[in-house]
Amino acid sequence: xxxxxxxxxxxxxxxxxxxxxxxxxxxxxxxxxxxxxxxxxxxxxxxxxxxxxxxxxxxxxxxxxxxxxxxxxxxxxxxxxxxxxxxxxxxxxxxxxxxxxxxxxxxxxxxxxxxxxxxxxxxxxxxxxxxxxxxxxxxxxxxxxxxxxxxxxxxxxxxxxxxxxxxxxxxxxxxxxxxxxxxxxxxxxxxxxxxxxxxxxxxxxxxxxxxxxxxxxxxxxxxxxxxxxxxxxxxxxxxxxxxxxxxxxxxxxxxxxxxxxxxxxxxxxxxxxxxxxxxxxxxxxxxxxxxxxxxxxxxxxxxxxxxxxxxxxxxxxxxxxxxx
Amino acid sequence: xxxxxxxxxxxxxxxxxxxxxxxxxxxxxxxxxxxxxxxxxxxxxxxxxxxxxxxxxxxxxxxxxxxxxxxxxxxxxxxxxxxxxxxxxxxxxxxxxxxxxxxxxxxxxxxxxxxxxxxxxxxxxxxxxxxxxxxxxxxxxxxxxxxxxxxxxxxxxxxxxxxxxxxxxxxxxxxxxxxxxxxxxxxxxxxxxxxxxxxxxxxxxxxxxxxxxxxxxxxxxxxxxxxxxxxxxxxxxxxxxxxxxxxxxxxxxxxxxxxxxxxxxxxxxxxxxxxxxxxxxxxxxxxxxxxxx
Numbered sequence: 001x002x003x004x005x006x007x008x009x010x011x012x013x014x015x016x017x018x019x020x021x022x023x024x025x026x027x028x029x030x031x032x033x034x035x036x037x038x039x040x041x042x043x044x045x046x047x048x049x050x051x052x053x054x055x056x057x058x059x060x061x062x063x064x065x066x067x068x069x070x071x072x073x074x075x076x077x078x079x080x081x082x083x084x085x086x087x088x089x090x091x092x093x094x095x096x097x098x099x100x101x102x103x104x105x106x107x108x109x110x111x112x113x114x115x116x117x118x119x120x121x122x123x124x125x126x127x128x129x130x131x132x133x134x135x136x137x138x139x140x141x142x143x144x145x146x147x148x149x150x151x152x153x154x155x156x157x158x159x160x161x162x163x164x165x166x167x168x169x170x171x172x173x174x175x176x177x178x179x180x181x182x183x184x185x186x187x188x189x190x191x192x193x194x195x196x197x198x199x200x201x202x203x204x205x206x207x208x209x210x211x212x213x214x215x216x217x218x219x220x221x222x223x224x225x226x227x228x229x230x231x232x233x234x235x236x237x238x239x240x241x242x243x244x245x246x247x248x249x250x251x252x253x254x255x256x257x258x259x260x261x262x263x264x265x266x267x268x269x270x271x272x273x274x275x276x277x278x279x280x281x282x283x284x285x286x287x288x289x290x291x292x293x294x295x296x297x298x299x300x301x302x303x304x305x306x307x308x309x310x311x312x313x314x315x316x317x318x319x320x321x322x323x324x
Numbered sequence: 325x326x327x328x329x330x331x332x333x334x335x336x337x338x339x340x341x342x343x344x345x346x347x348x349x350x351x352x353x354x355x356x357x358x359x360x361x362x363x364x365x366x367x368x369x370x371x372x373x374x375x376x377x378x379x380x381x382x383x384x385x386x387x388x389x390x391x392x393x394x395x396x397x398x399x400x401x402x403x404x405x406x407x408x409x410x411x412x413x414x415x416x417x418x419x420x421x422x423x424x425x426x427x428x429x430x431x432x433x434x435x436x437x438x439x440x441x442x443x444x445x446x447x448x449x450x451x452x453x454x455x456x457x458x459x460x461x462x463x464x465x466x467x468x469x470x471x472x473x474x475x476x477x478x479x480x481x482x483x484x485x486x487x488x489x490x491x492x493x494x495x496x497x498x499x500x501x502x503x504x505x506x507x508x509x510x511x512x513x514x515x516x517x518x519x520x521x522x523x524x525x526x527x528x529x530x531x532x533x534x535x536x537x538x539x540x541x542x543x544x545x546x547x548x549x550x551x552x553x554x555x556x557x558x559x560x561x562x563x564x565x566x567x568x569x570x571x572x573x574x575x576x577x578x579x580x581x582x583x584x585x586x587x588x589x590x591x592x593x594x595x596x597x598x599x600x601x602x603x604x605x606x607x608x609x610x611x612x613x614x615x616x617x
């Protein structure tokens with residue numbers, strides 16, 4: 001049999017040829033669908049894939065005159081600087097803590113709001129409440145910055161001028177006092193996002209089969225009992241999924257919130273600097289590209305691992321809700 | 325529902341208070357914009373001014389070039405952005421939705437991976453400034469928002485769930501090309517999802533200030549949001565706007581505080597006006613976004 005190789009080899013080459021041909025034919029056959037996808041492929045390549053290739057910059061001493069390719073390799077030097085300054089731990093801690101607090105408060109309030117919104121029977125009233133709830137989500141963070149400033153402007157703001165002064169208390173230089181900002185940012189974030197989350201949970205509640213409630217009513221269950229024994233358990237999967245997905249993004253702060261609400265005040269850094277604002281400042285304010293690239297890569301890699309882990313967990317809990 | 329038609333008044337009270345807390349900050353900013361400057365310096369910002377004064381708006385009207393130009397930039401970017409984005413996104417989603425397309429899994433992964441991993445701000449910034457060289461052009465405001473994996477998958481899901489494959493089949497038998505099928509059969513049938521995604525794209529272009537912050541230095545290319553951002557954070561910029569409005573009134577105190585807030589109102593105004601009409605689609609979009617595509 002071994003002697004009969006020529007024929008087998010021939011077969012193989014012709015196999016490869018027909019395969020190649022069939023690939024070509026397939027490409028030609030589906031060229032229309034490929035062409036329709038090409039603009040999207042190119043845009044994703046530019047906006048997402050090219051930057052991914054750029055992560056190697058974290059291991060270079062980026063020098064604009066030498067160019068991206070010509071800059072010197074420095075190994076883990078950038079990371080050494082990043083962690084030597086203590087900044088790294090501070091921004092990681094801030095990012096995770098803020099996101100965790102936001103998540104807990106947001107979820108609790110949103111579920112409560114959704115349950116209450118579902119109780120409103122008058123259509124007009126329900127629409128009004130829903131509109132008001134998502135209006136904050138509809139406006140830009142710049143506008144949010146104005147709204148916050150309306151309350152906190154140190155000379156004229158509502159809180160200093162109309163609350164603290166009349167009470168005979170000393171006014172506060174809000175944009176220079178870091179200690180208040182964890183609370184302020186939590187309030188602002190809740191104001192901006194809770195309505196949106198409530199609407200999402202409301203959609204889940206509306207989807208619950210009414211028969212459960214009818215049966216409960218026949219059994220004489222109170223509203224409260226219906227809420228705790230039907231509504232909450234039945235939307236728990238949604239709560240878990242949304243929470244896990246948020247955990248997957250816990251390493252990514254909302255840049256707009258931390259930049260606009262604080263009016264980018266440098267004096268607040270010790271409580272408000274998060275990874276995203278740090279990278280932004282390093283890149284575009286101080287021009288320290290080494291810190292920007294190393295902190296950015298750290299965020300990308302940890303974020304990626306978190307998403308993969310979270311997806312694994314989601315898959316264990318409920319398969320159809322997993323991302324992949 | 326027959327048995328219990330009344331909502332507990334406590335619930336209504338709670339929701340009313342919540343709604344007020346959502347709206348009140350806007351009210352405060354509006355009231356500051358129509359408060360007499362002397363009142364402002366004496367009493368600070370308040371929810372009801374002692375003297376109404378539309379001076380700030382008069383200032384802005386007197387030299388509206390800044391705001392008009394910023395509106396122009398934002399509208400241009402938004403219109404081009406949303407049209408191109410919907411075309412690119414839906415065309416790709418269409419290819420992904422066709423079961424007989426042999427590369428759909430590979431392509432799907434290509435899209436999906438962008439949702440998992442990102443290169444970060446610095447490489448992204450360099451791609452646009454050192455590779456495409458689009459800084460300080462409108463392209464820098466348009467390109468980054470054109471495509472997103474999430475929208476592709478939402479539209480793809482709509483195509484697979486709501487458009488019967490037999491429709492595409494019969495179009496093919498009638499001799500329609502893929503392009504024709506996509507443009508004259510698929511797109512007209514997809515108005516609901518296109519409206520939802522389109523609205524979200526409009527809002528994200530309209531509200532975008534980040535790309536301006538990163539890429540734009542030329543004052544003539546300031547978008548509405550970025551103009552606002554500058555006015556809030558940069559006192560001398562606010563002063564320059566006020567000076568342009570009335571350059572000959574050096575001795576008169578300019579209503580800087582109310583001008584600032586009036587600018588915010590001029591920017592929010594149209595949005596708040598269209599919001600009630602769009603609210604339904606917006607809510608629909610929010611809930612679509614929450615369910616996996």
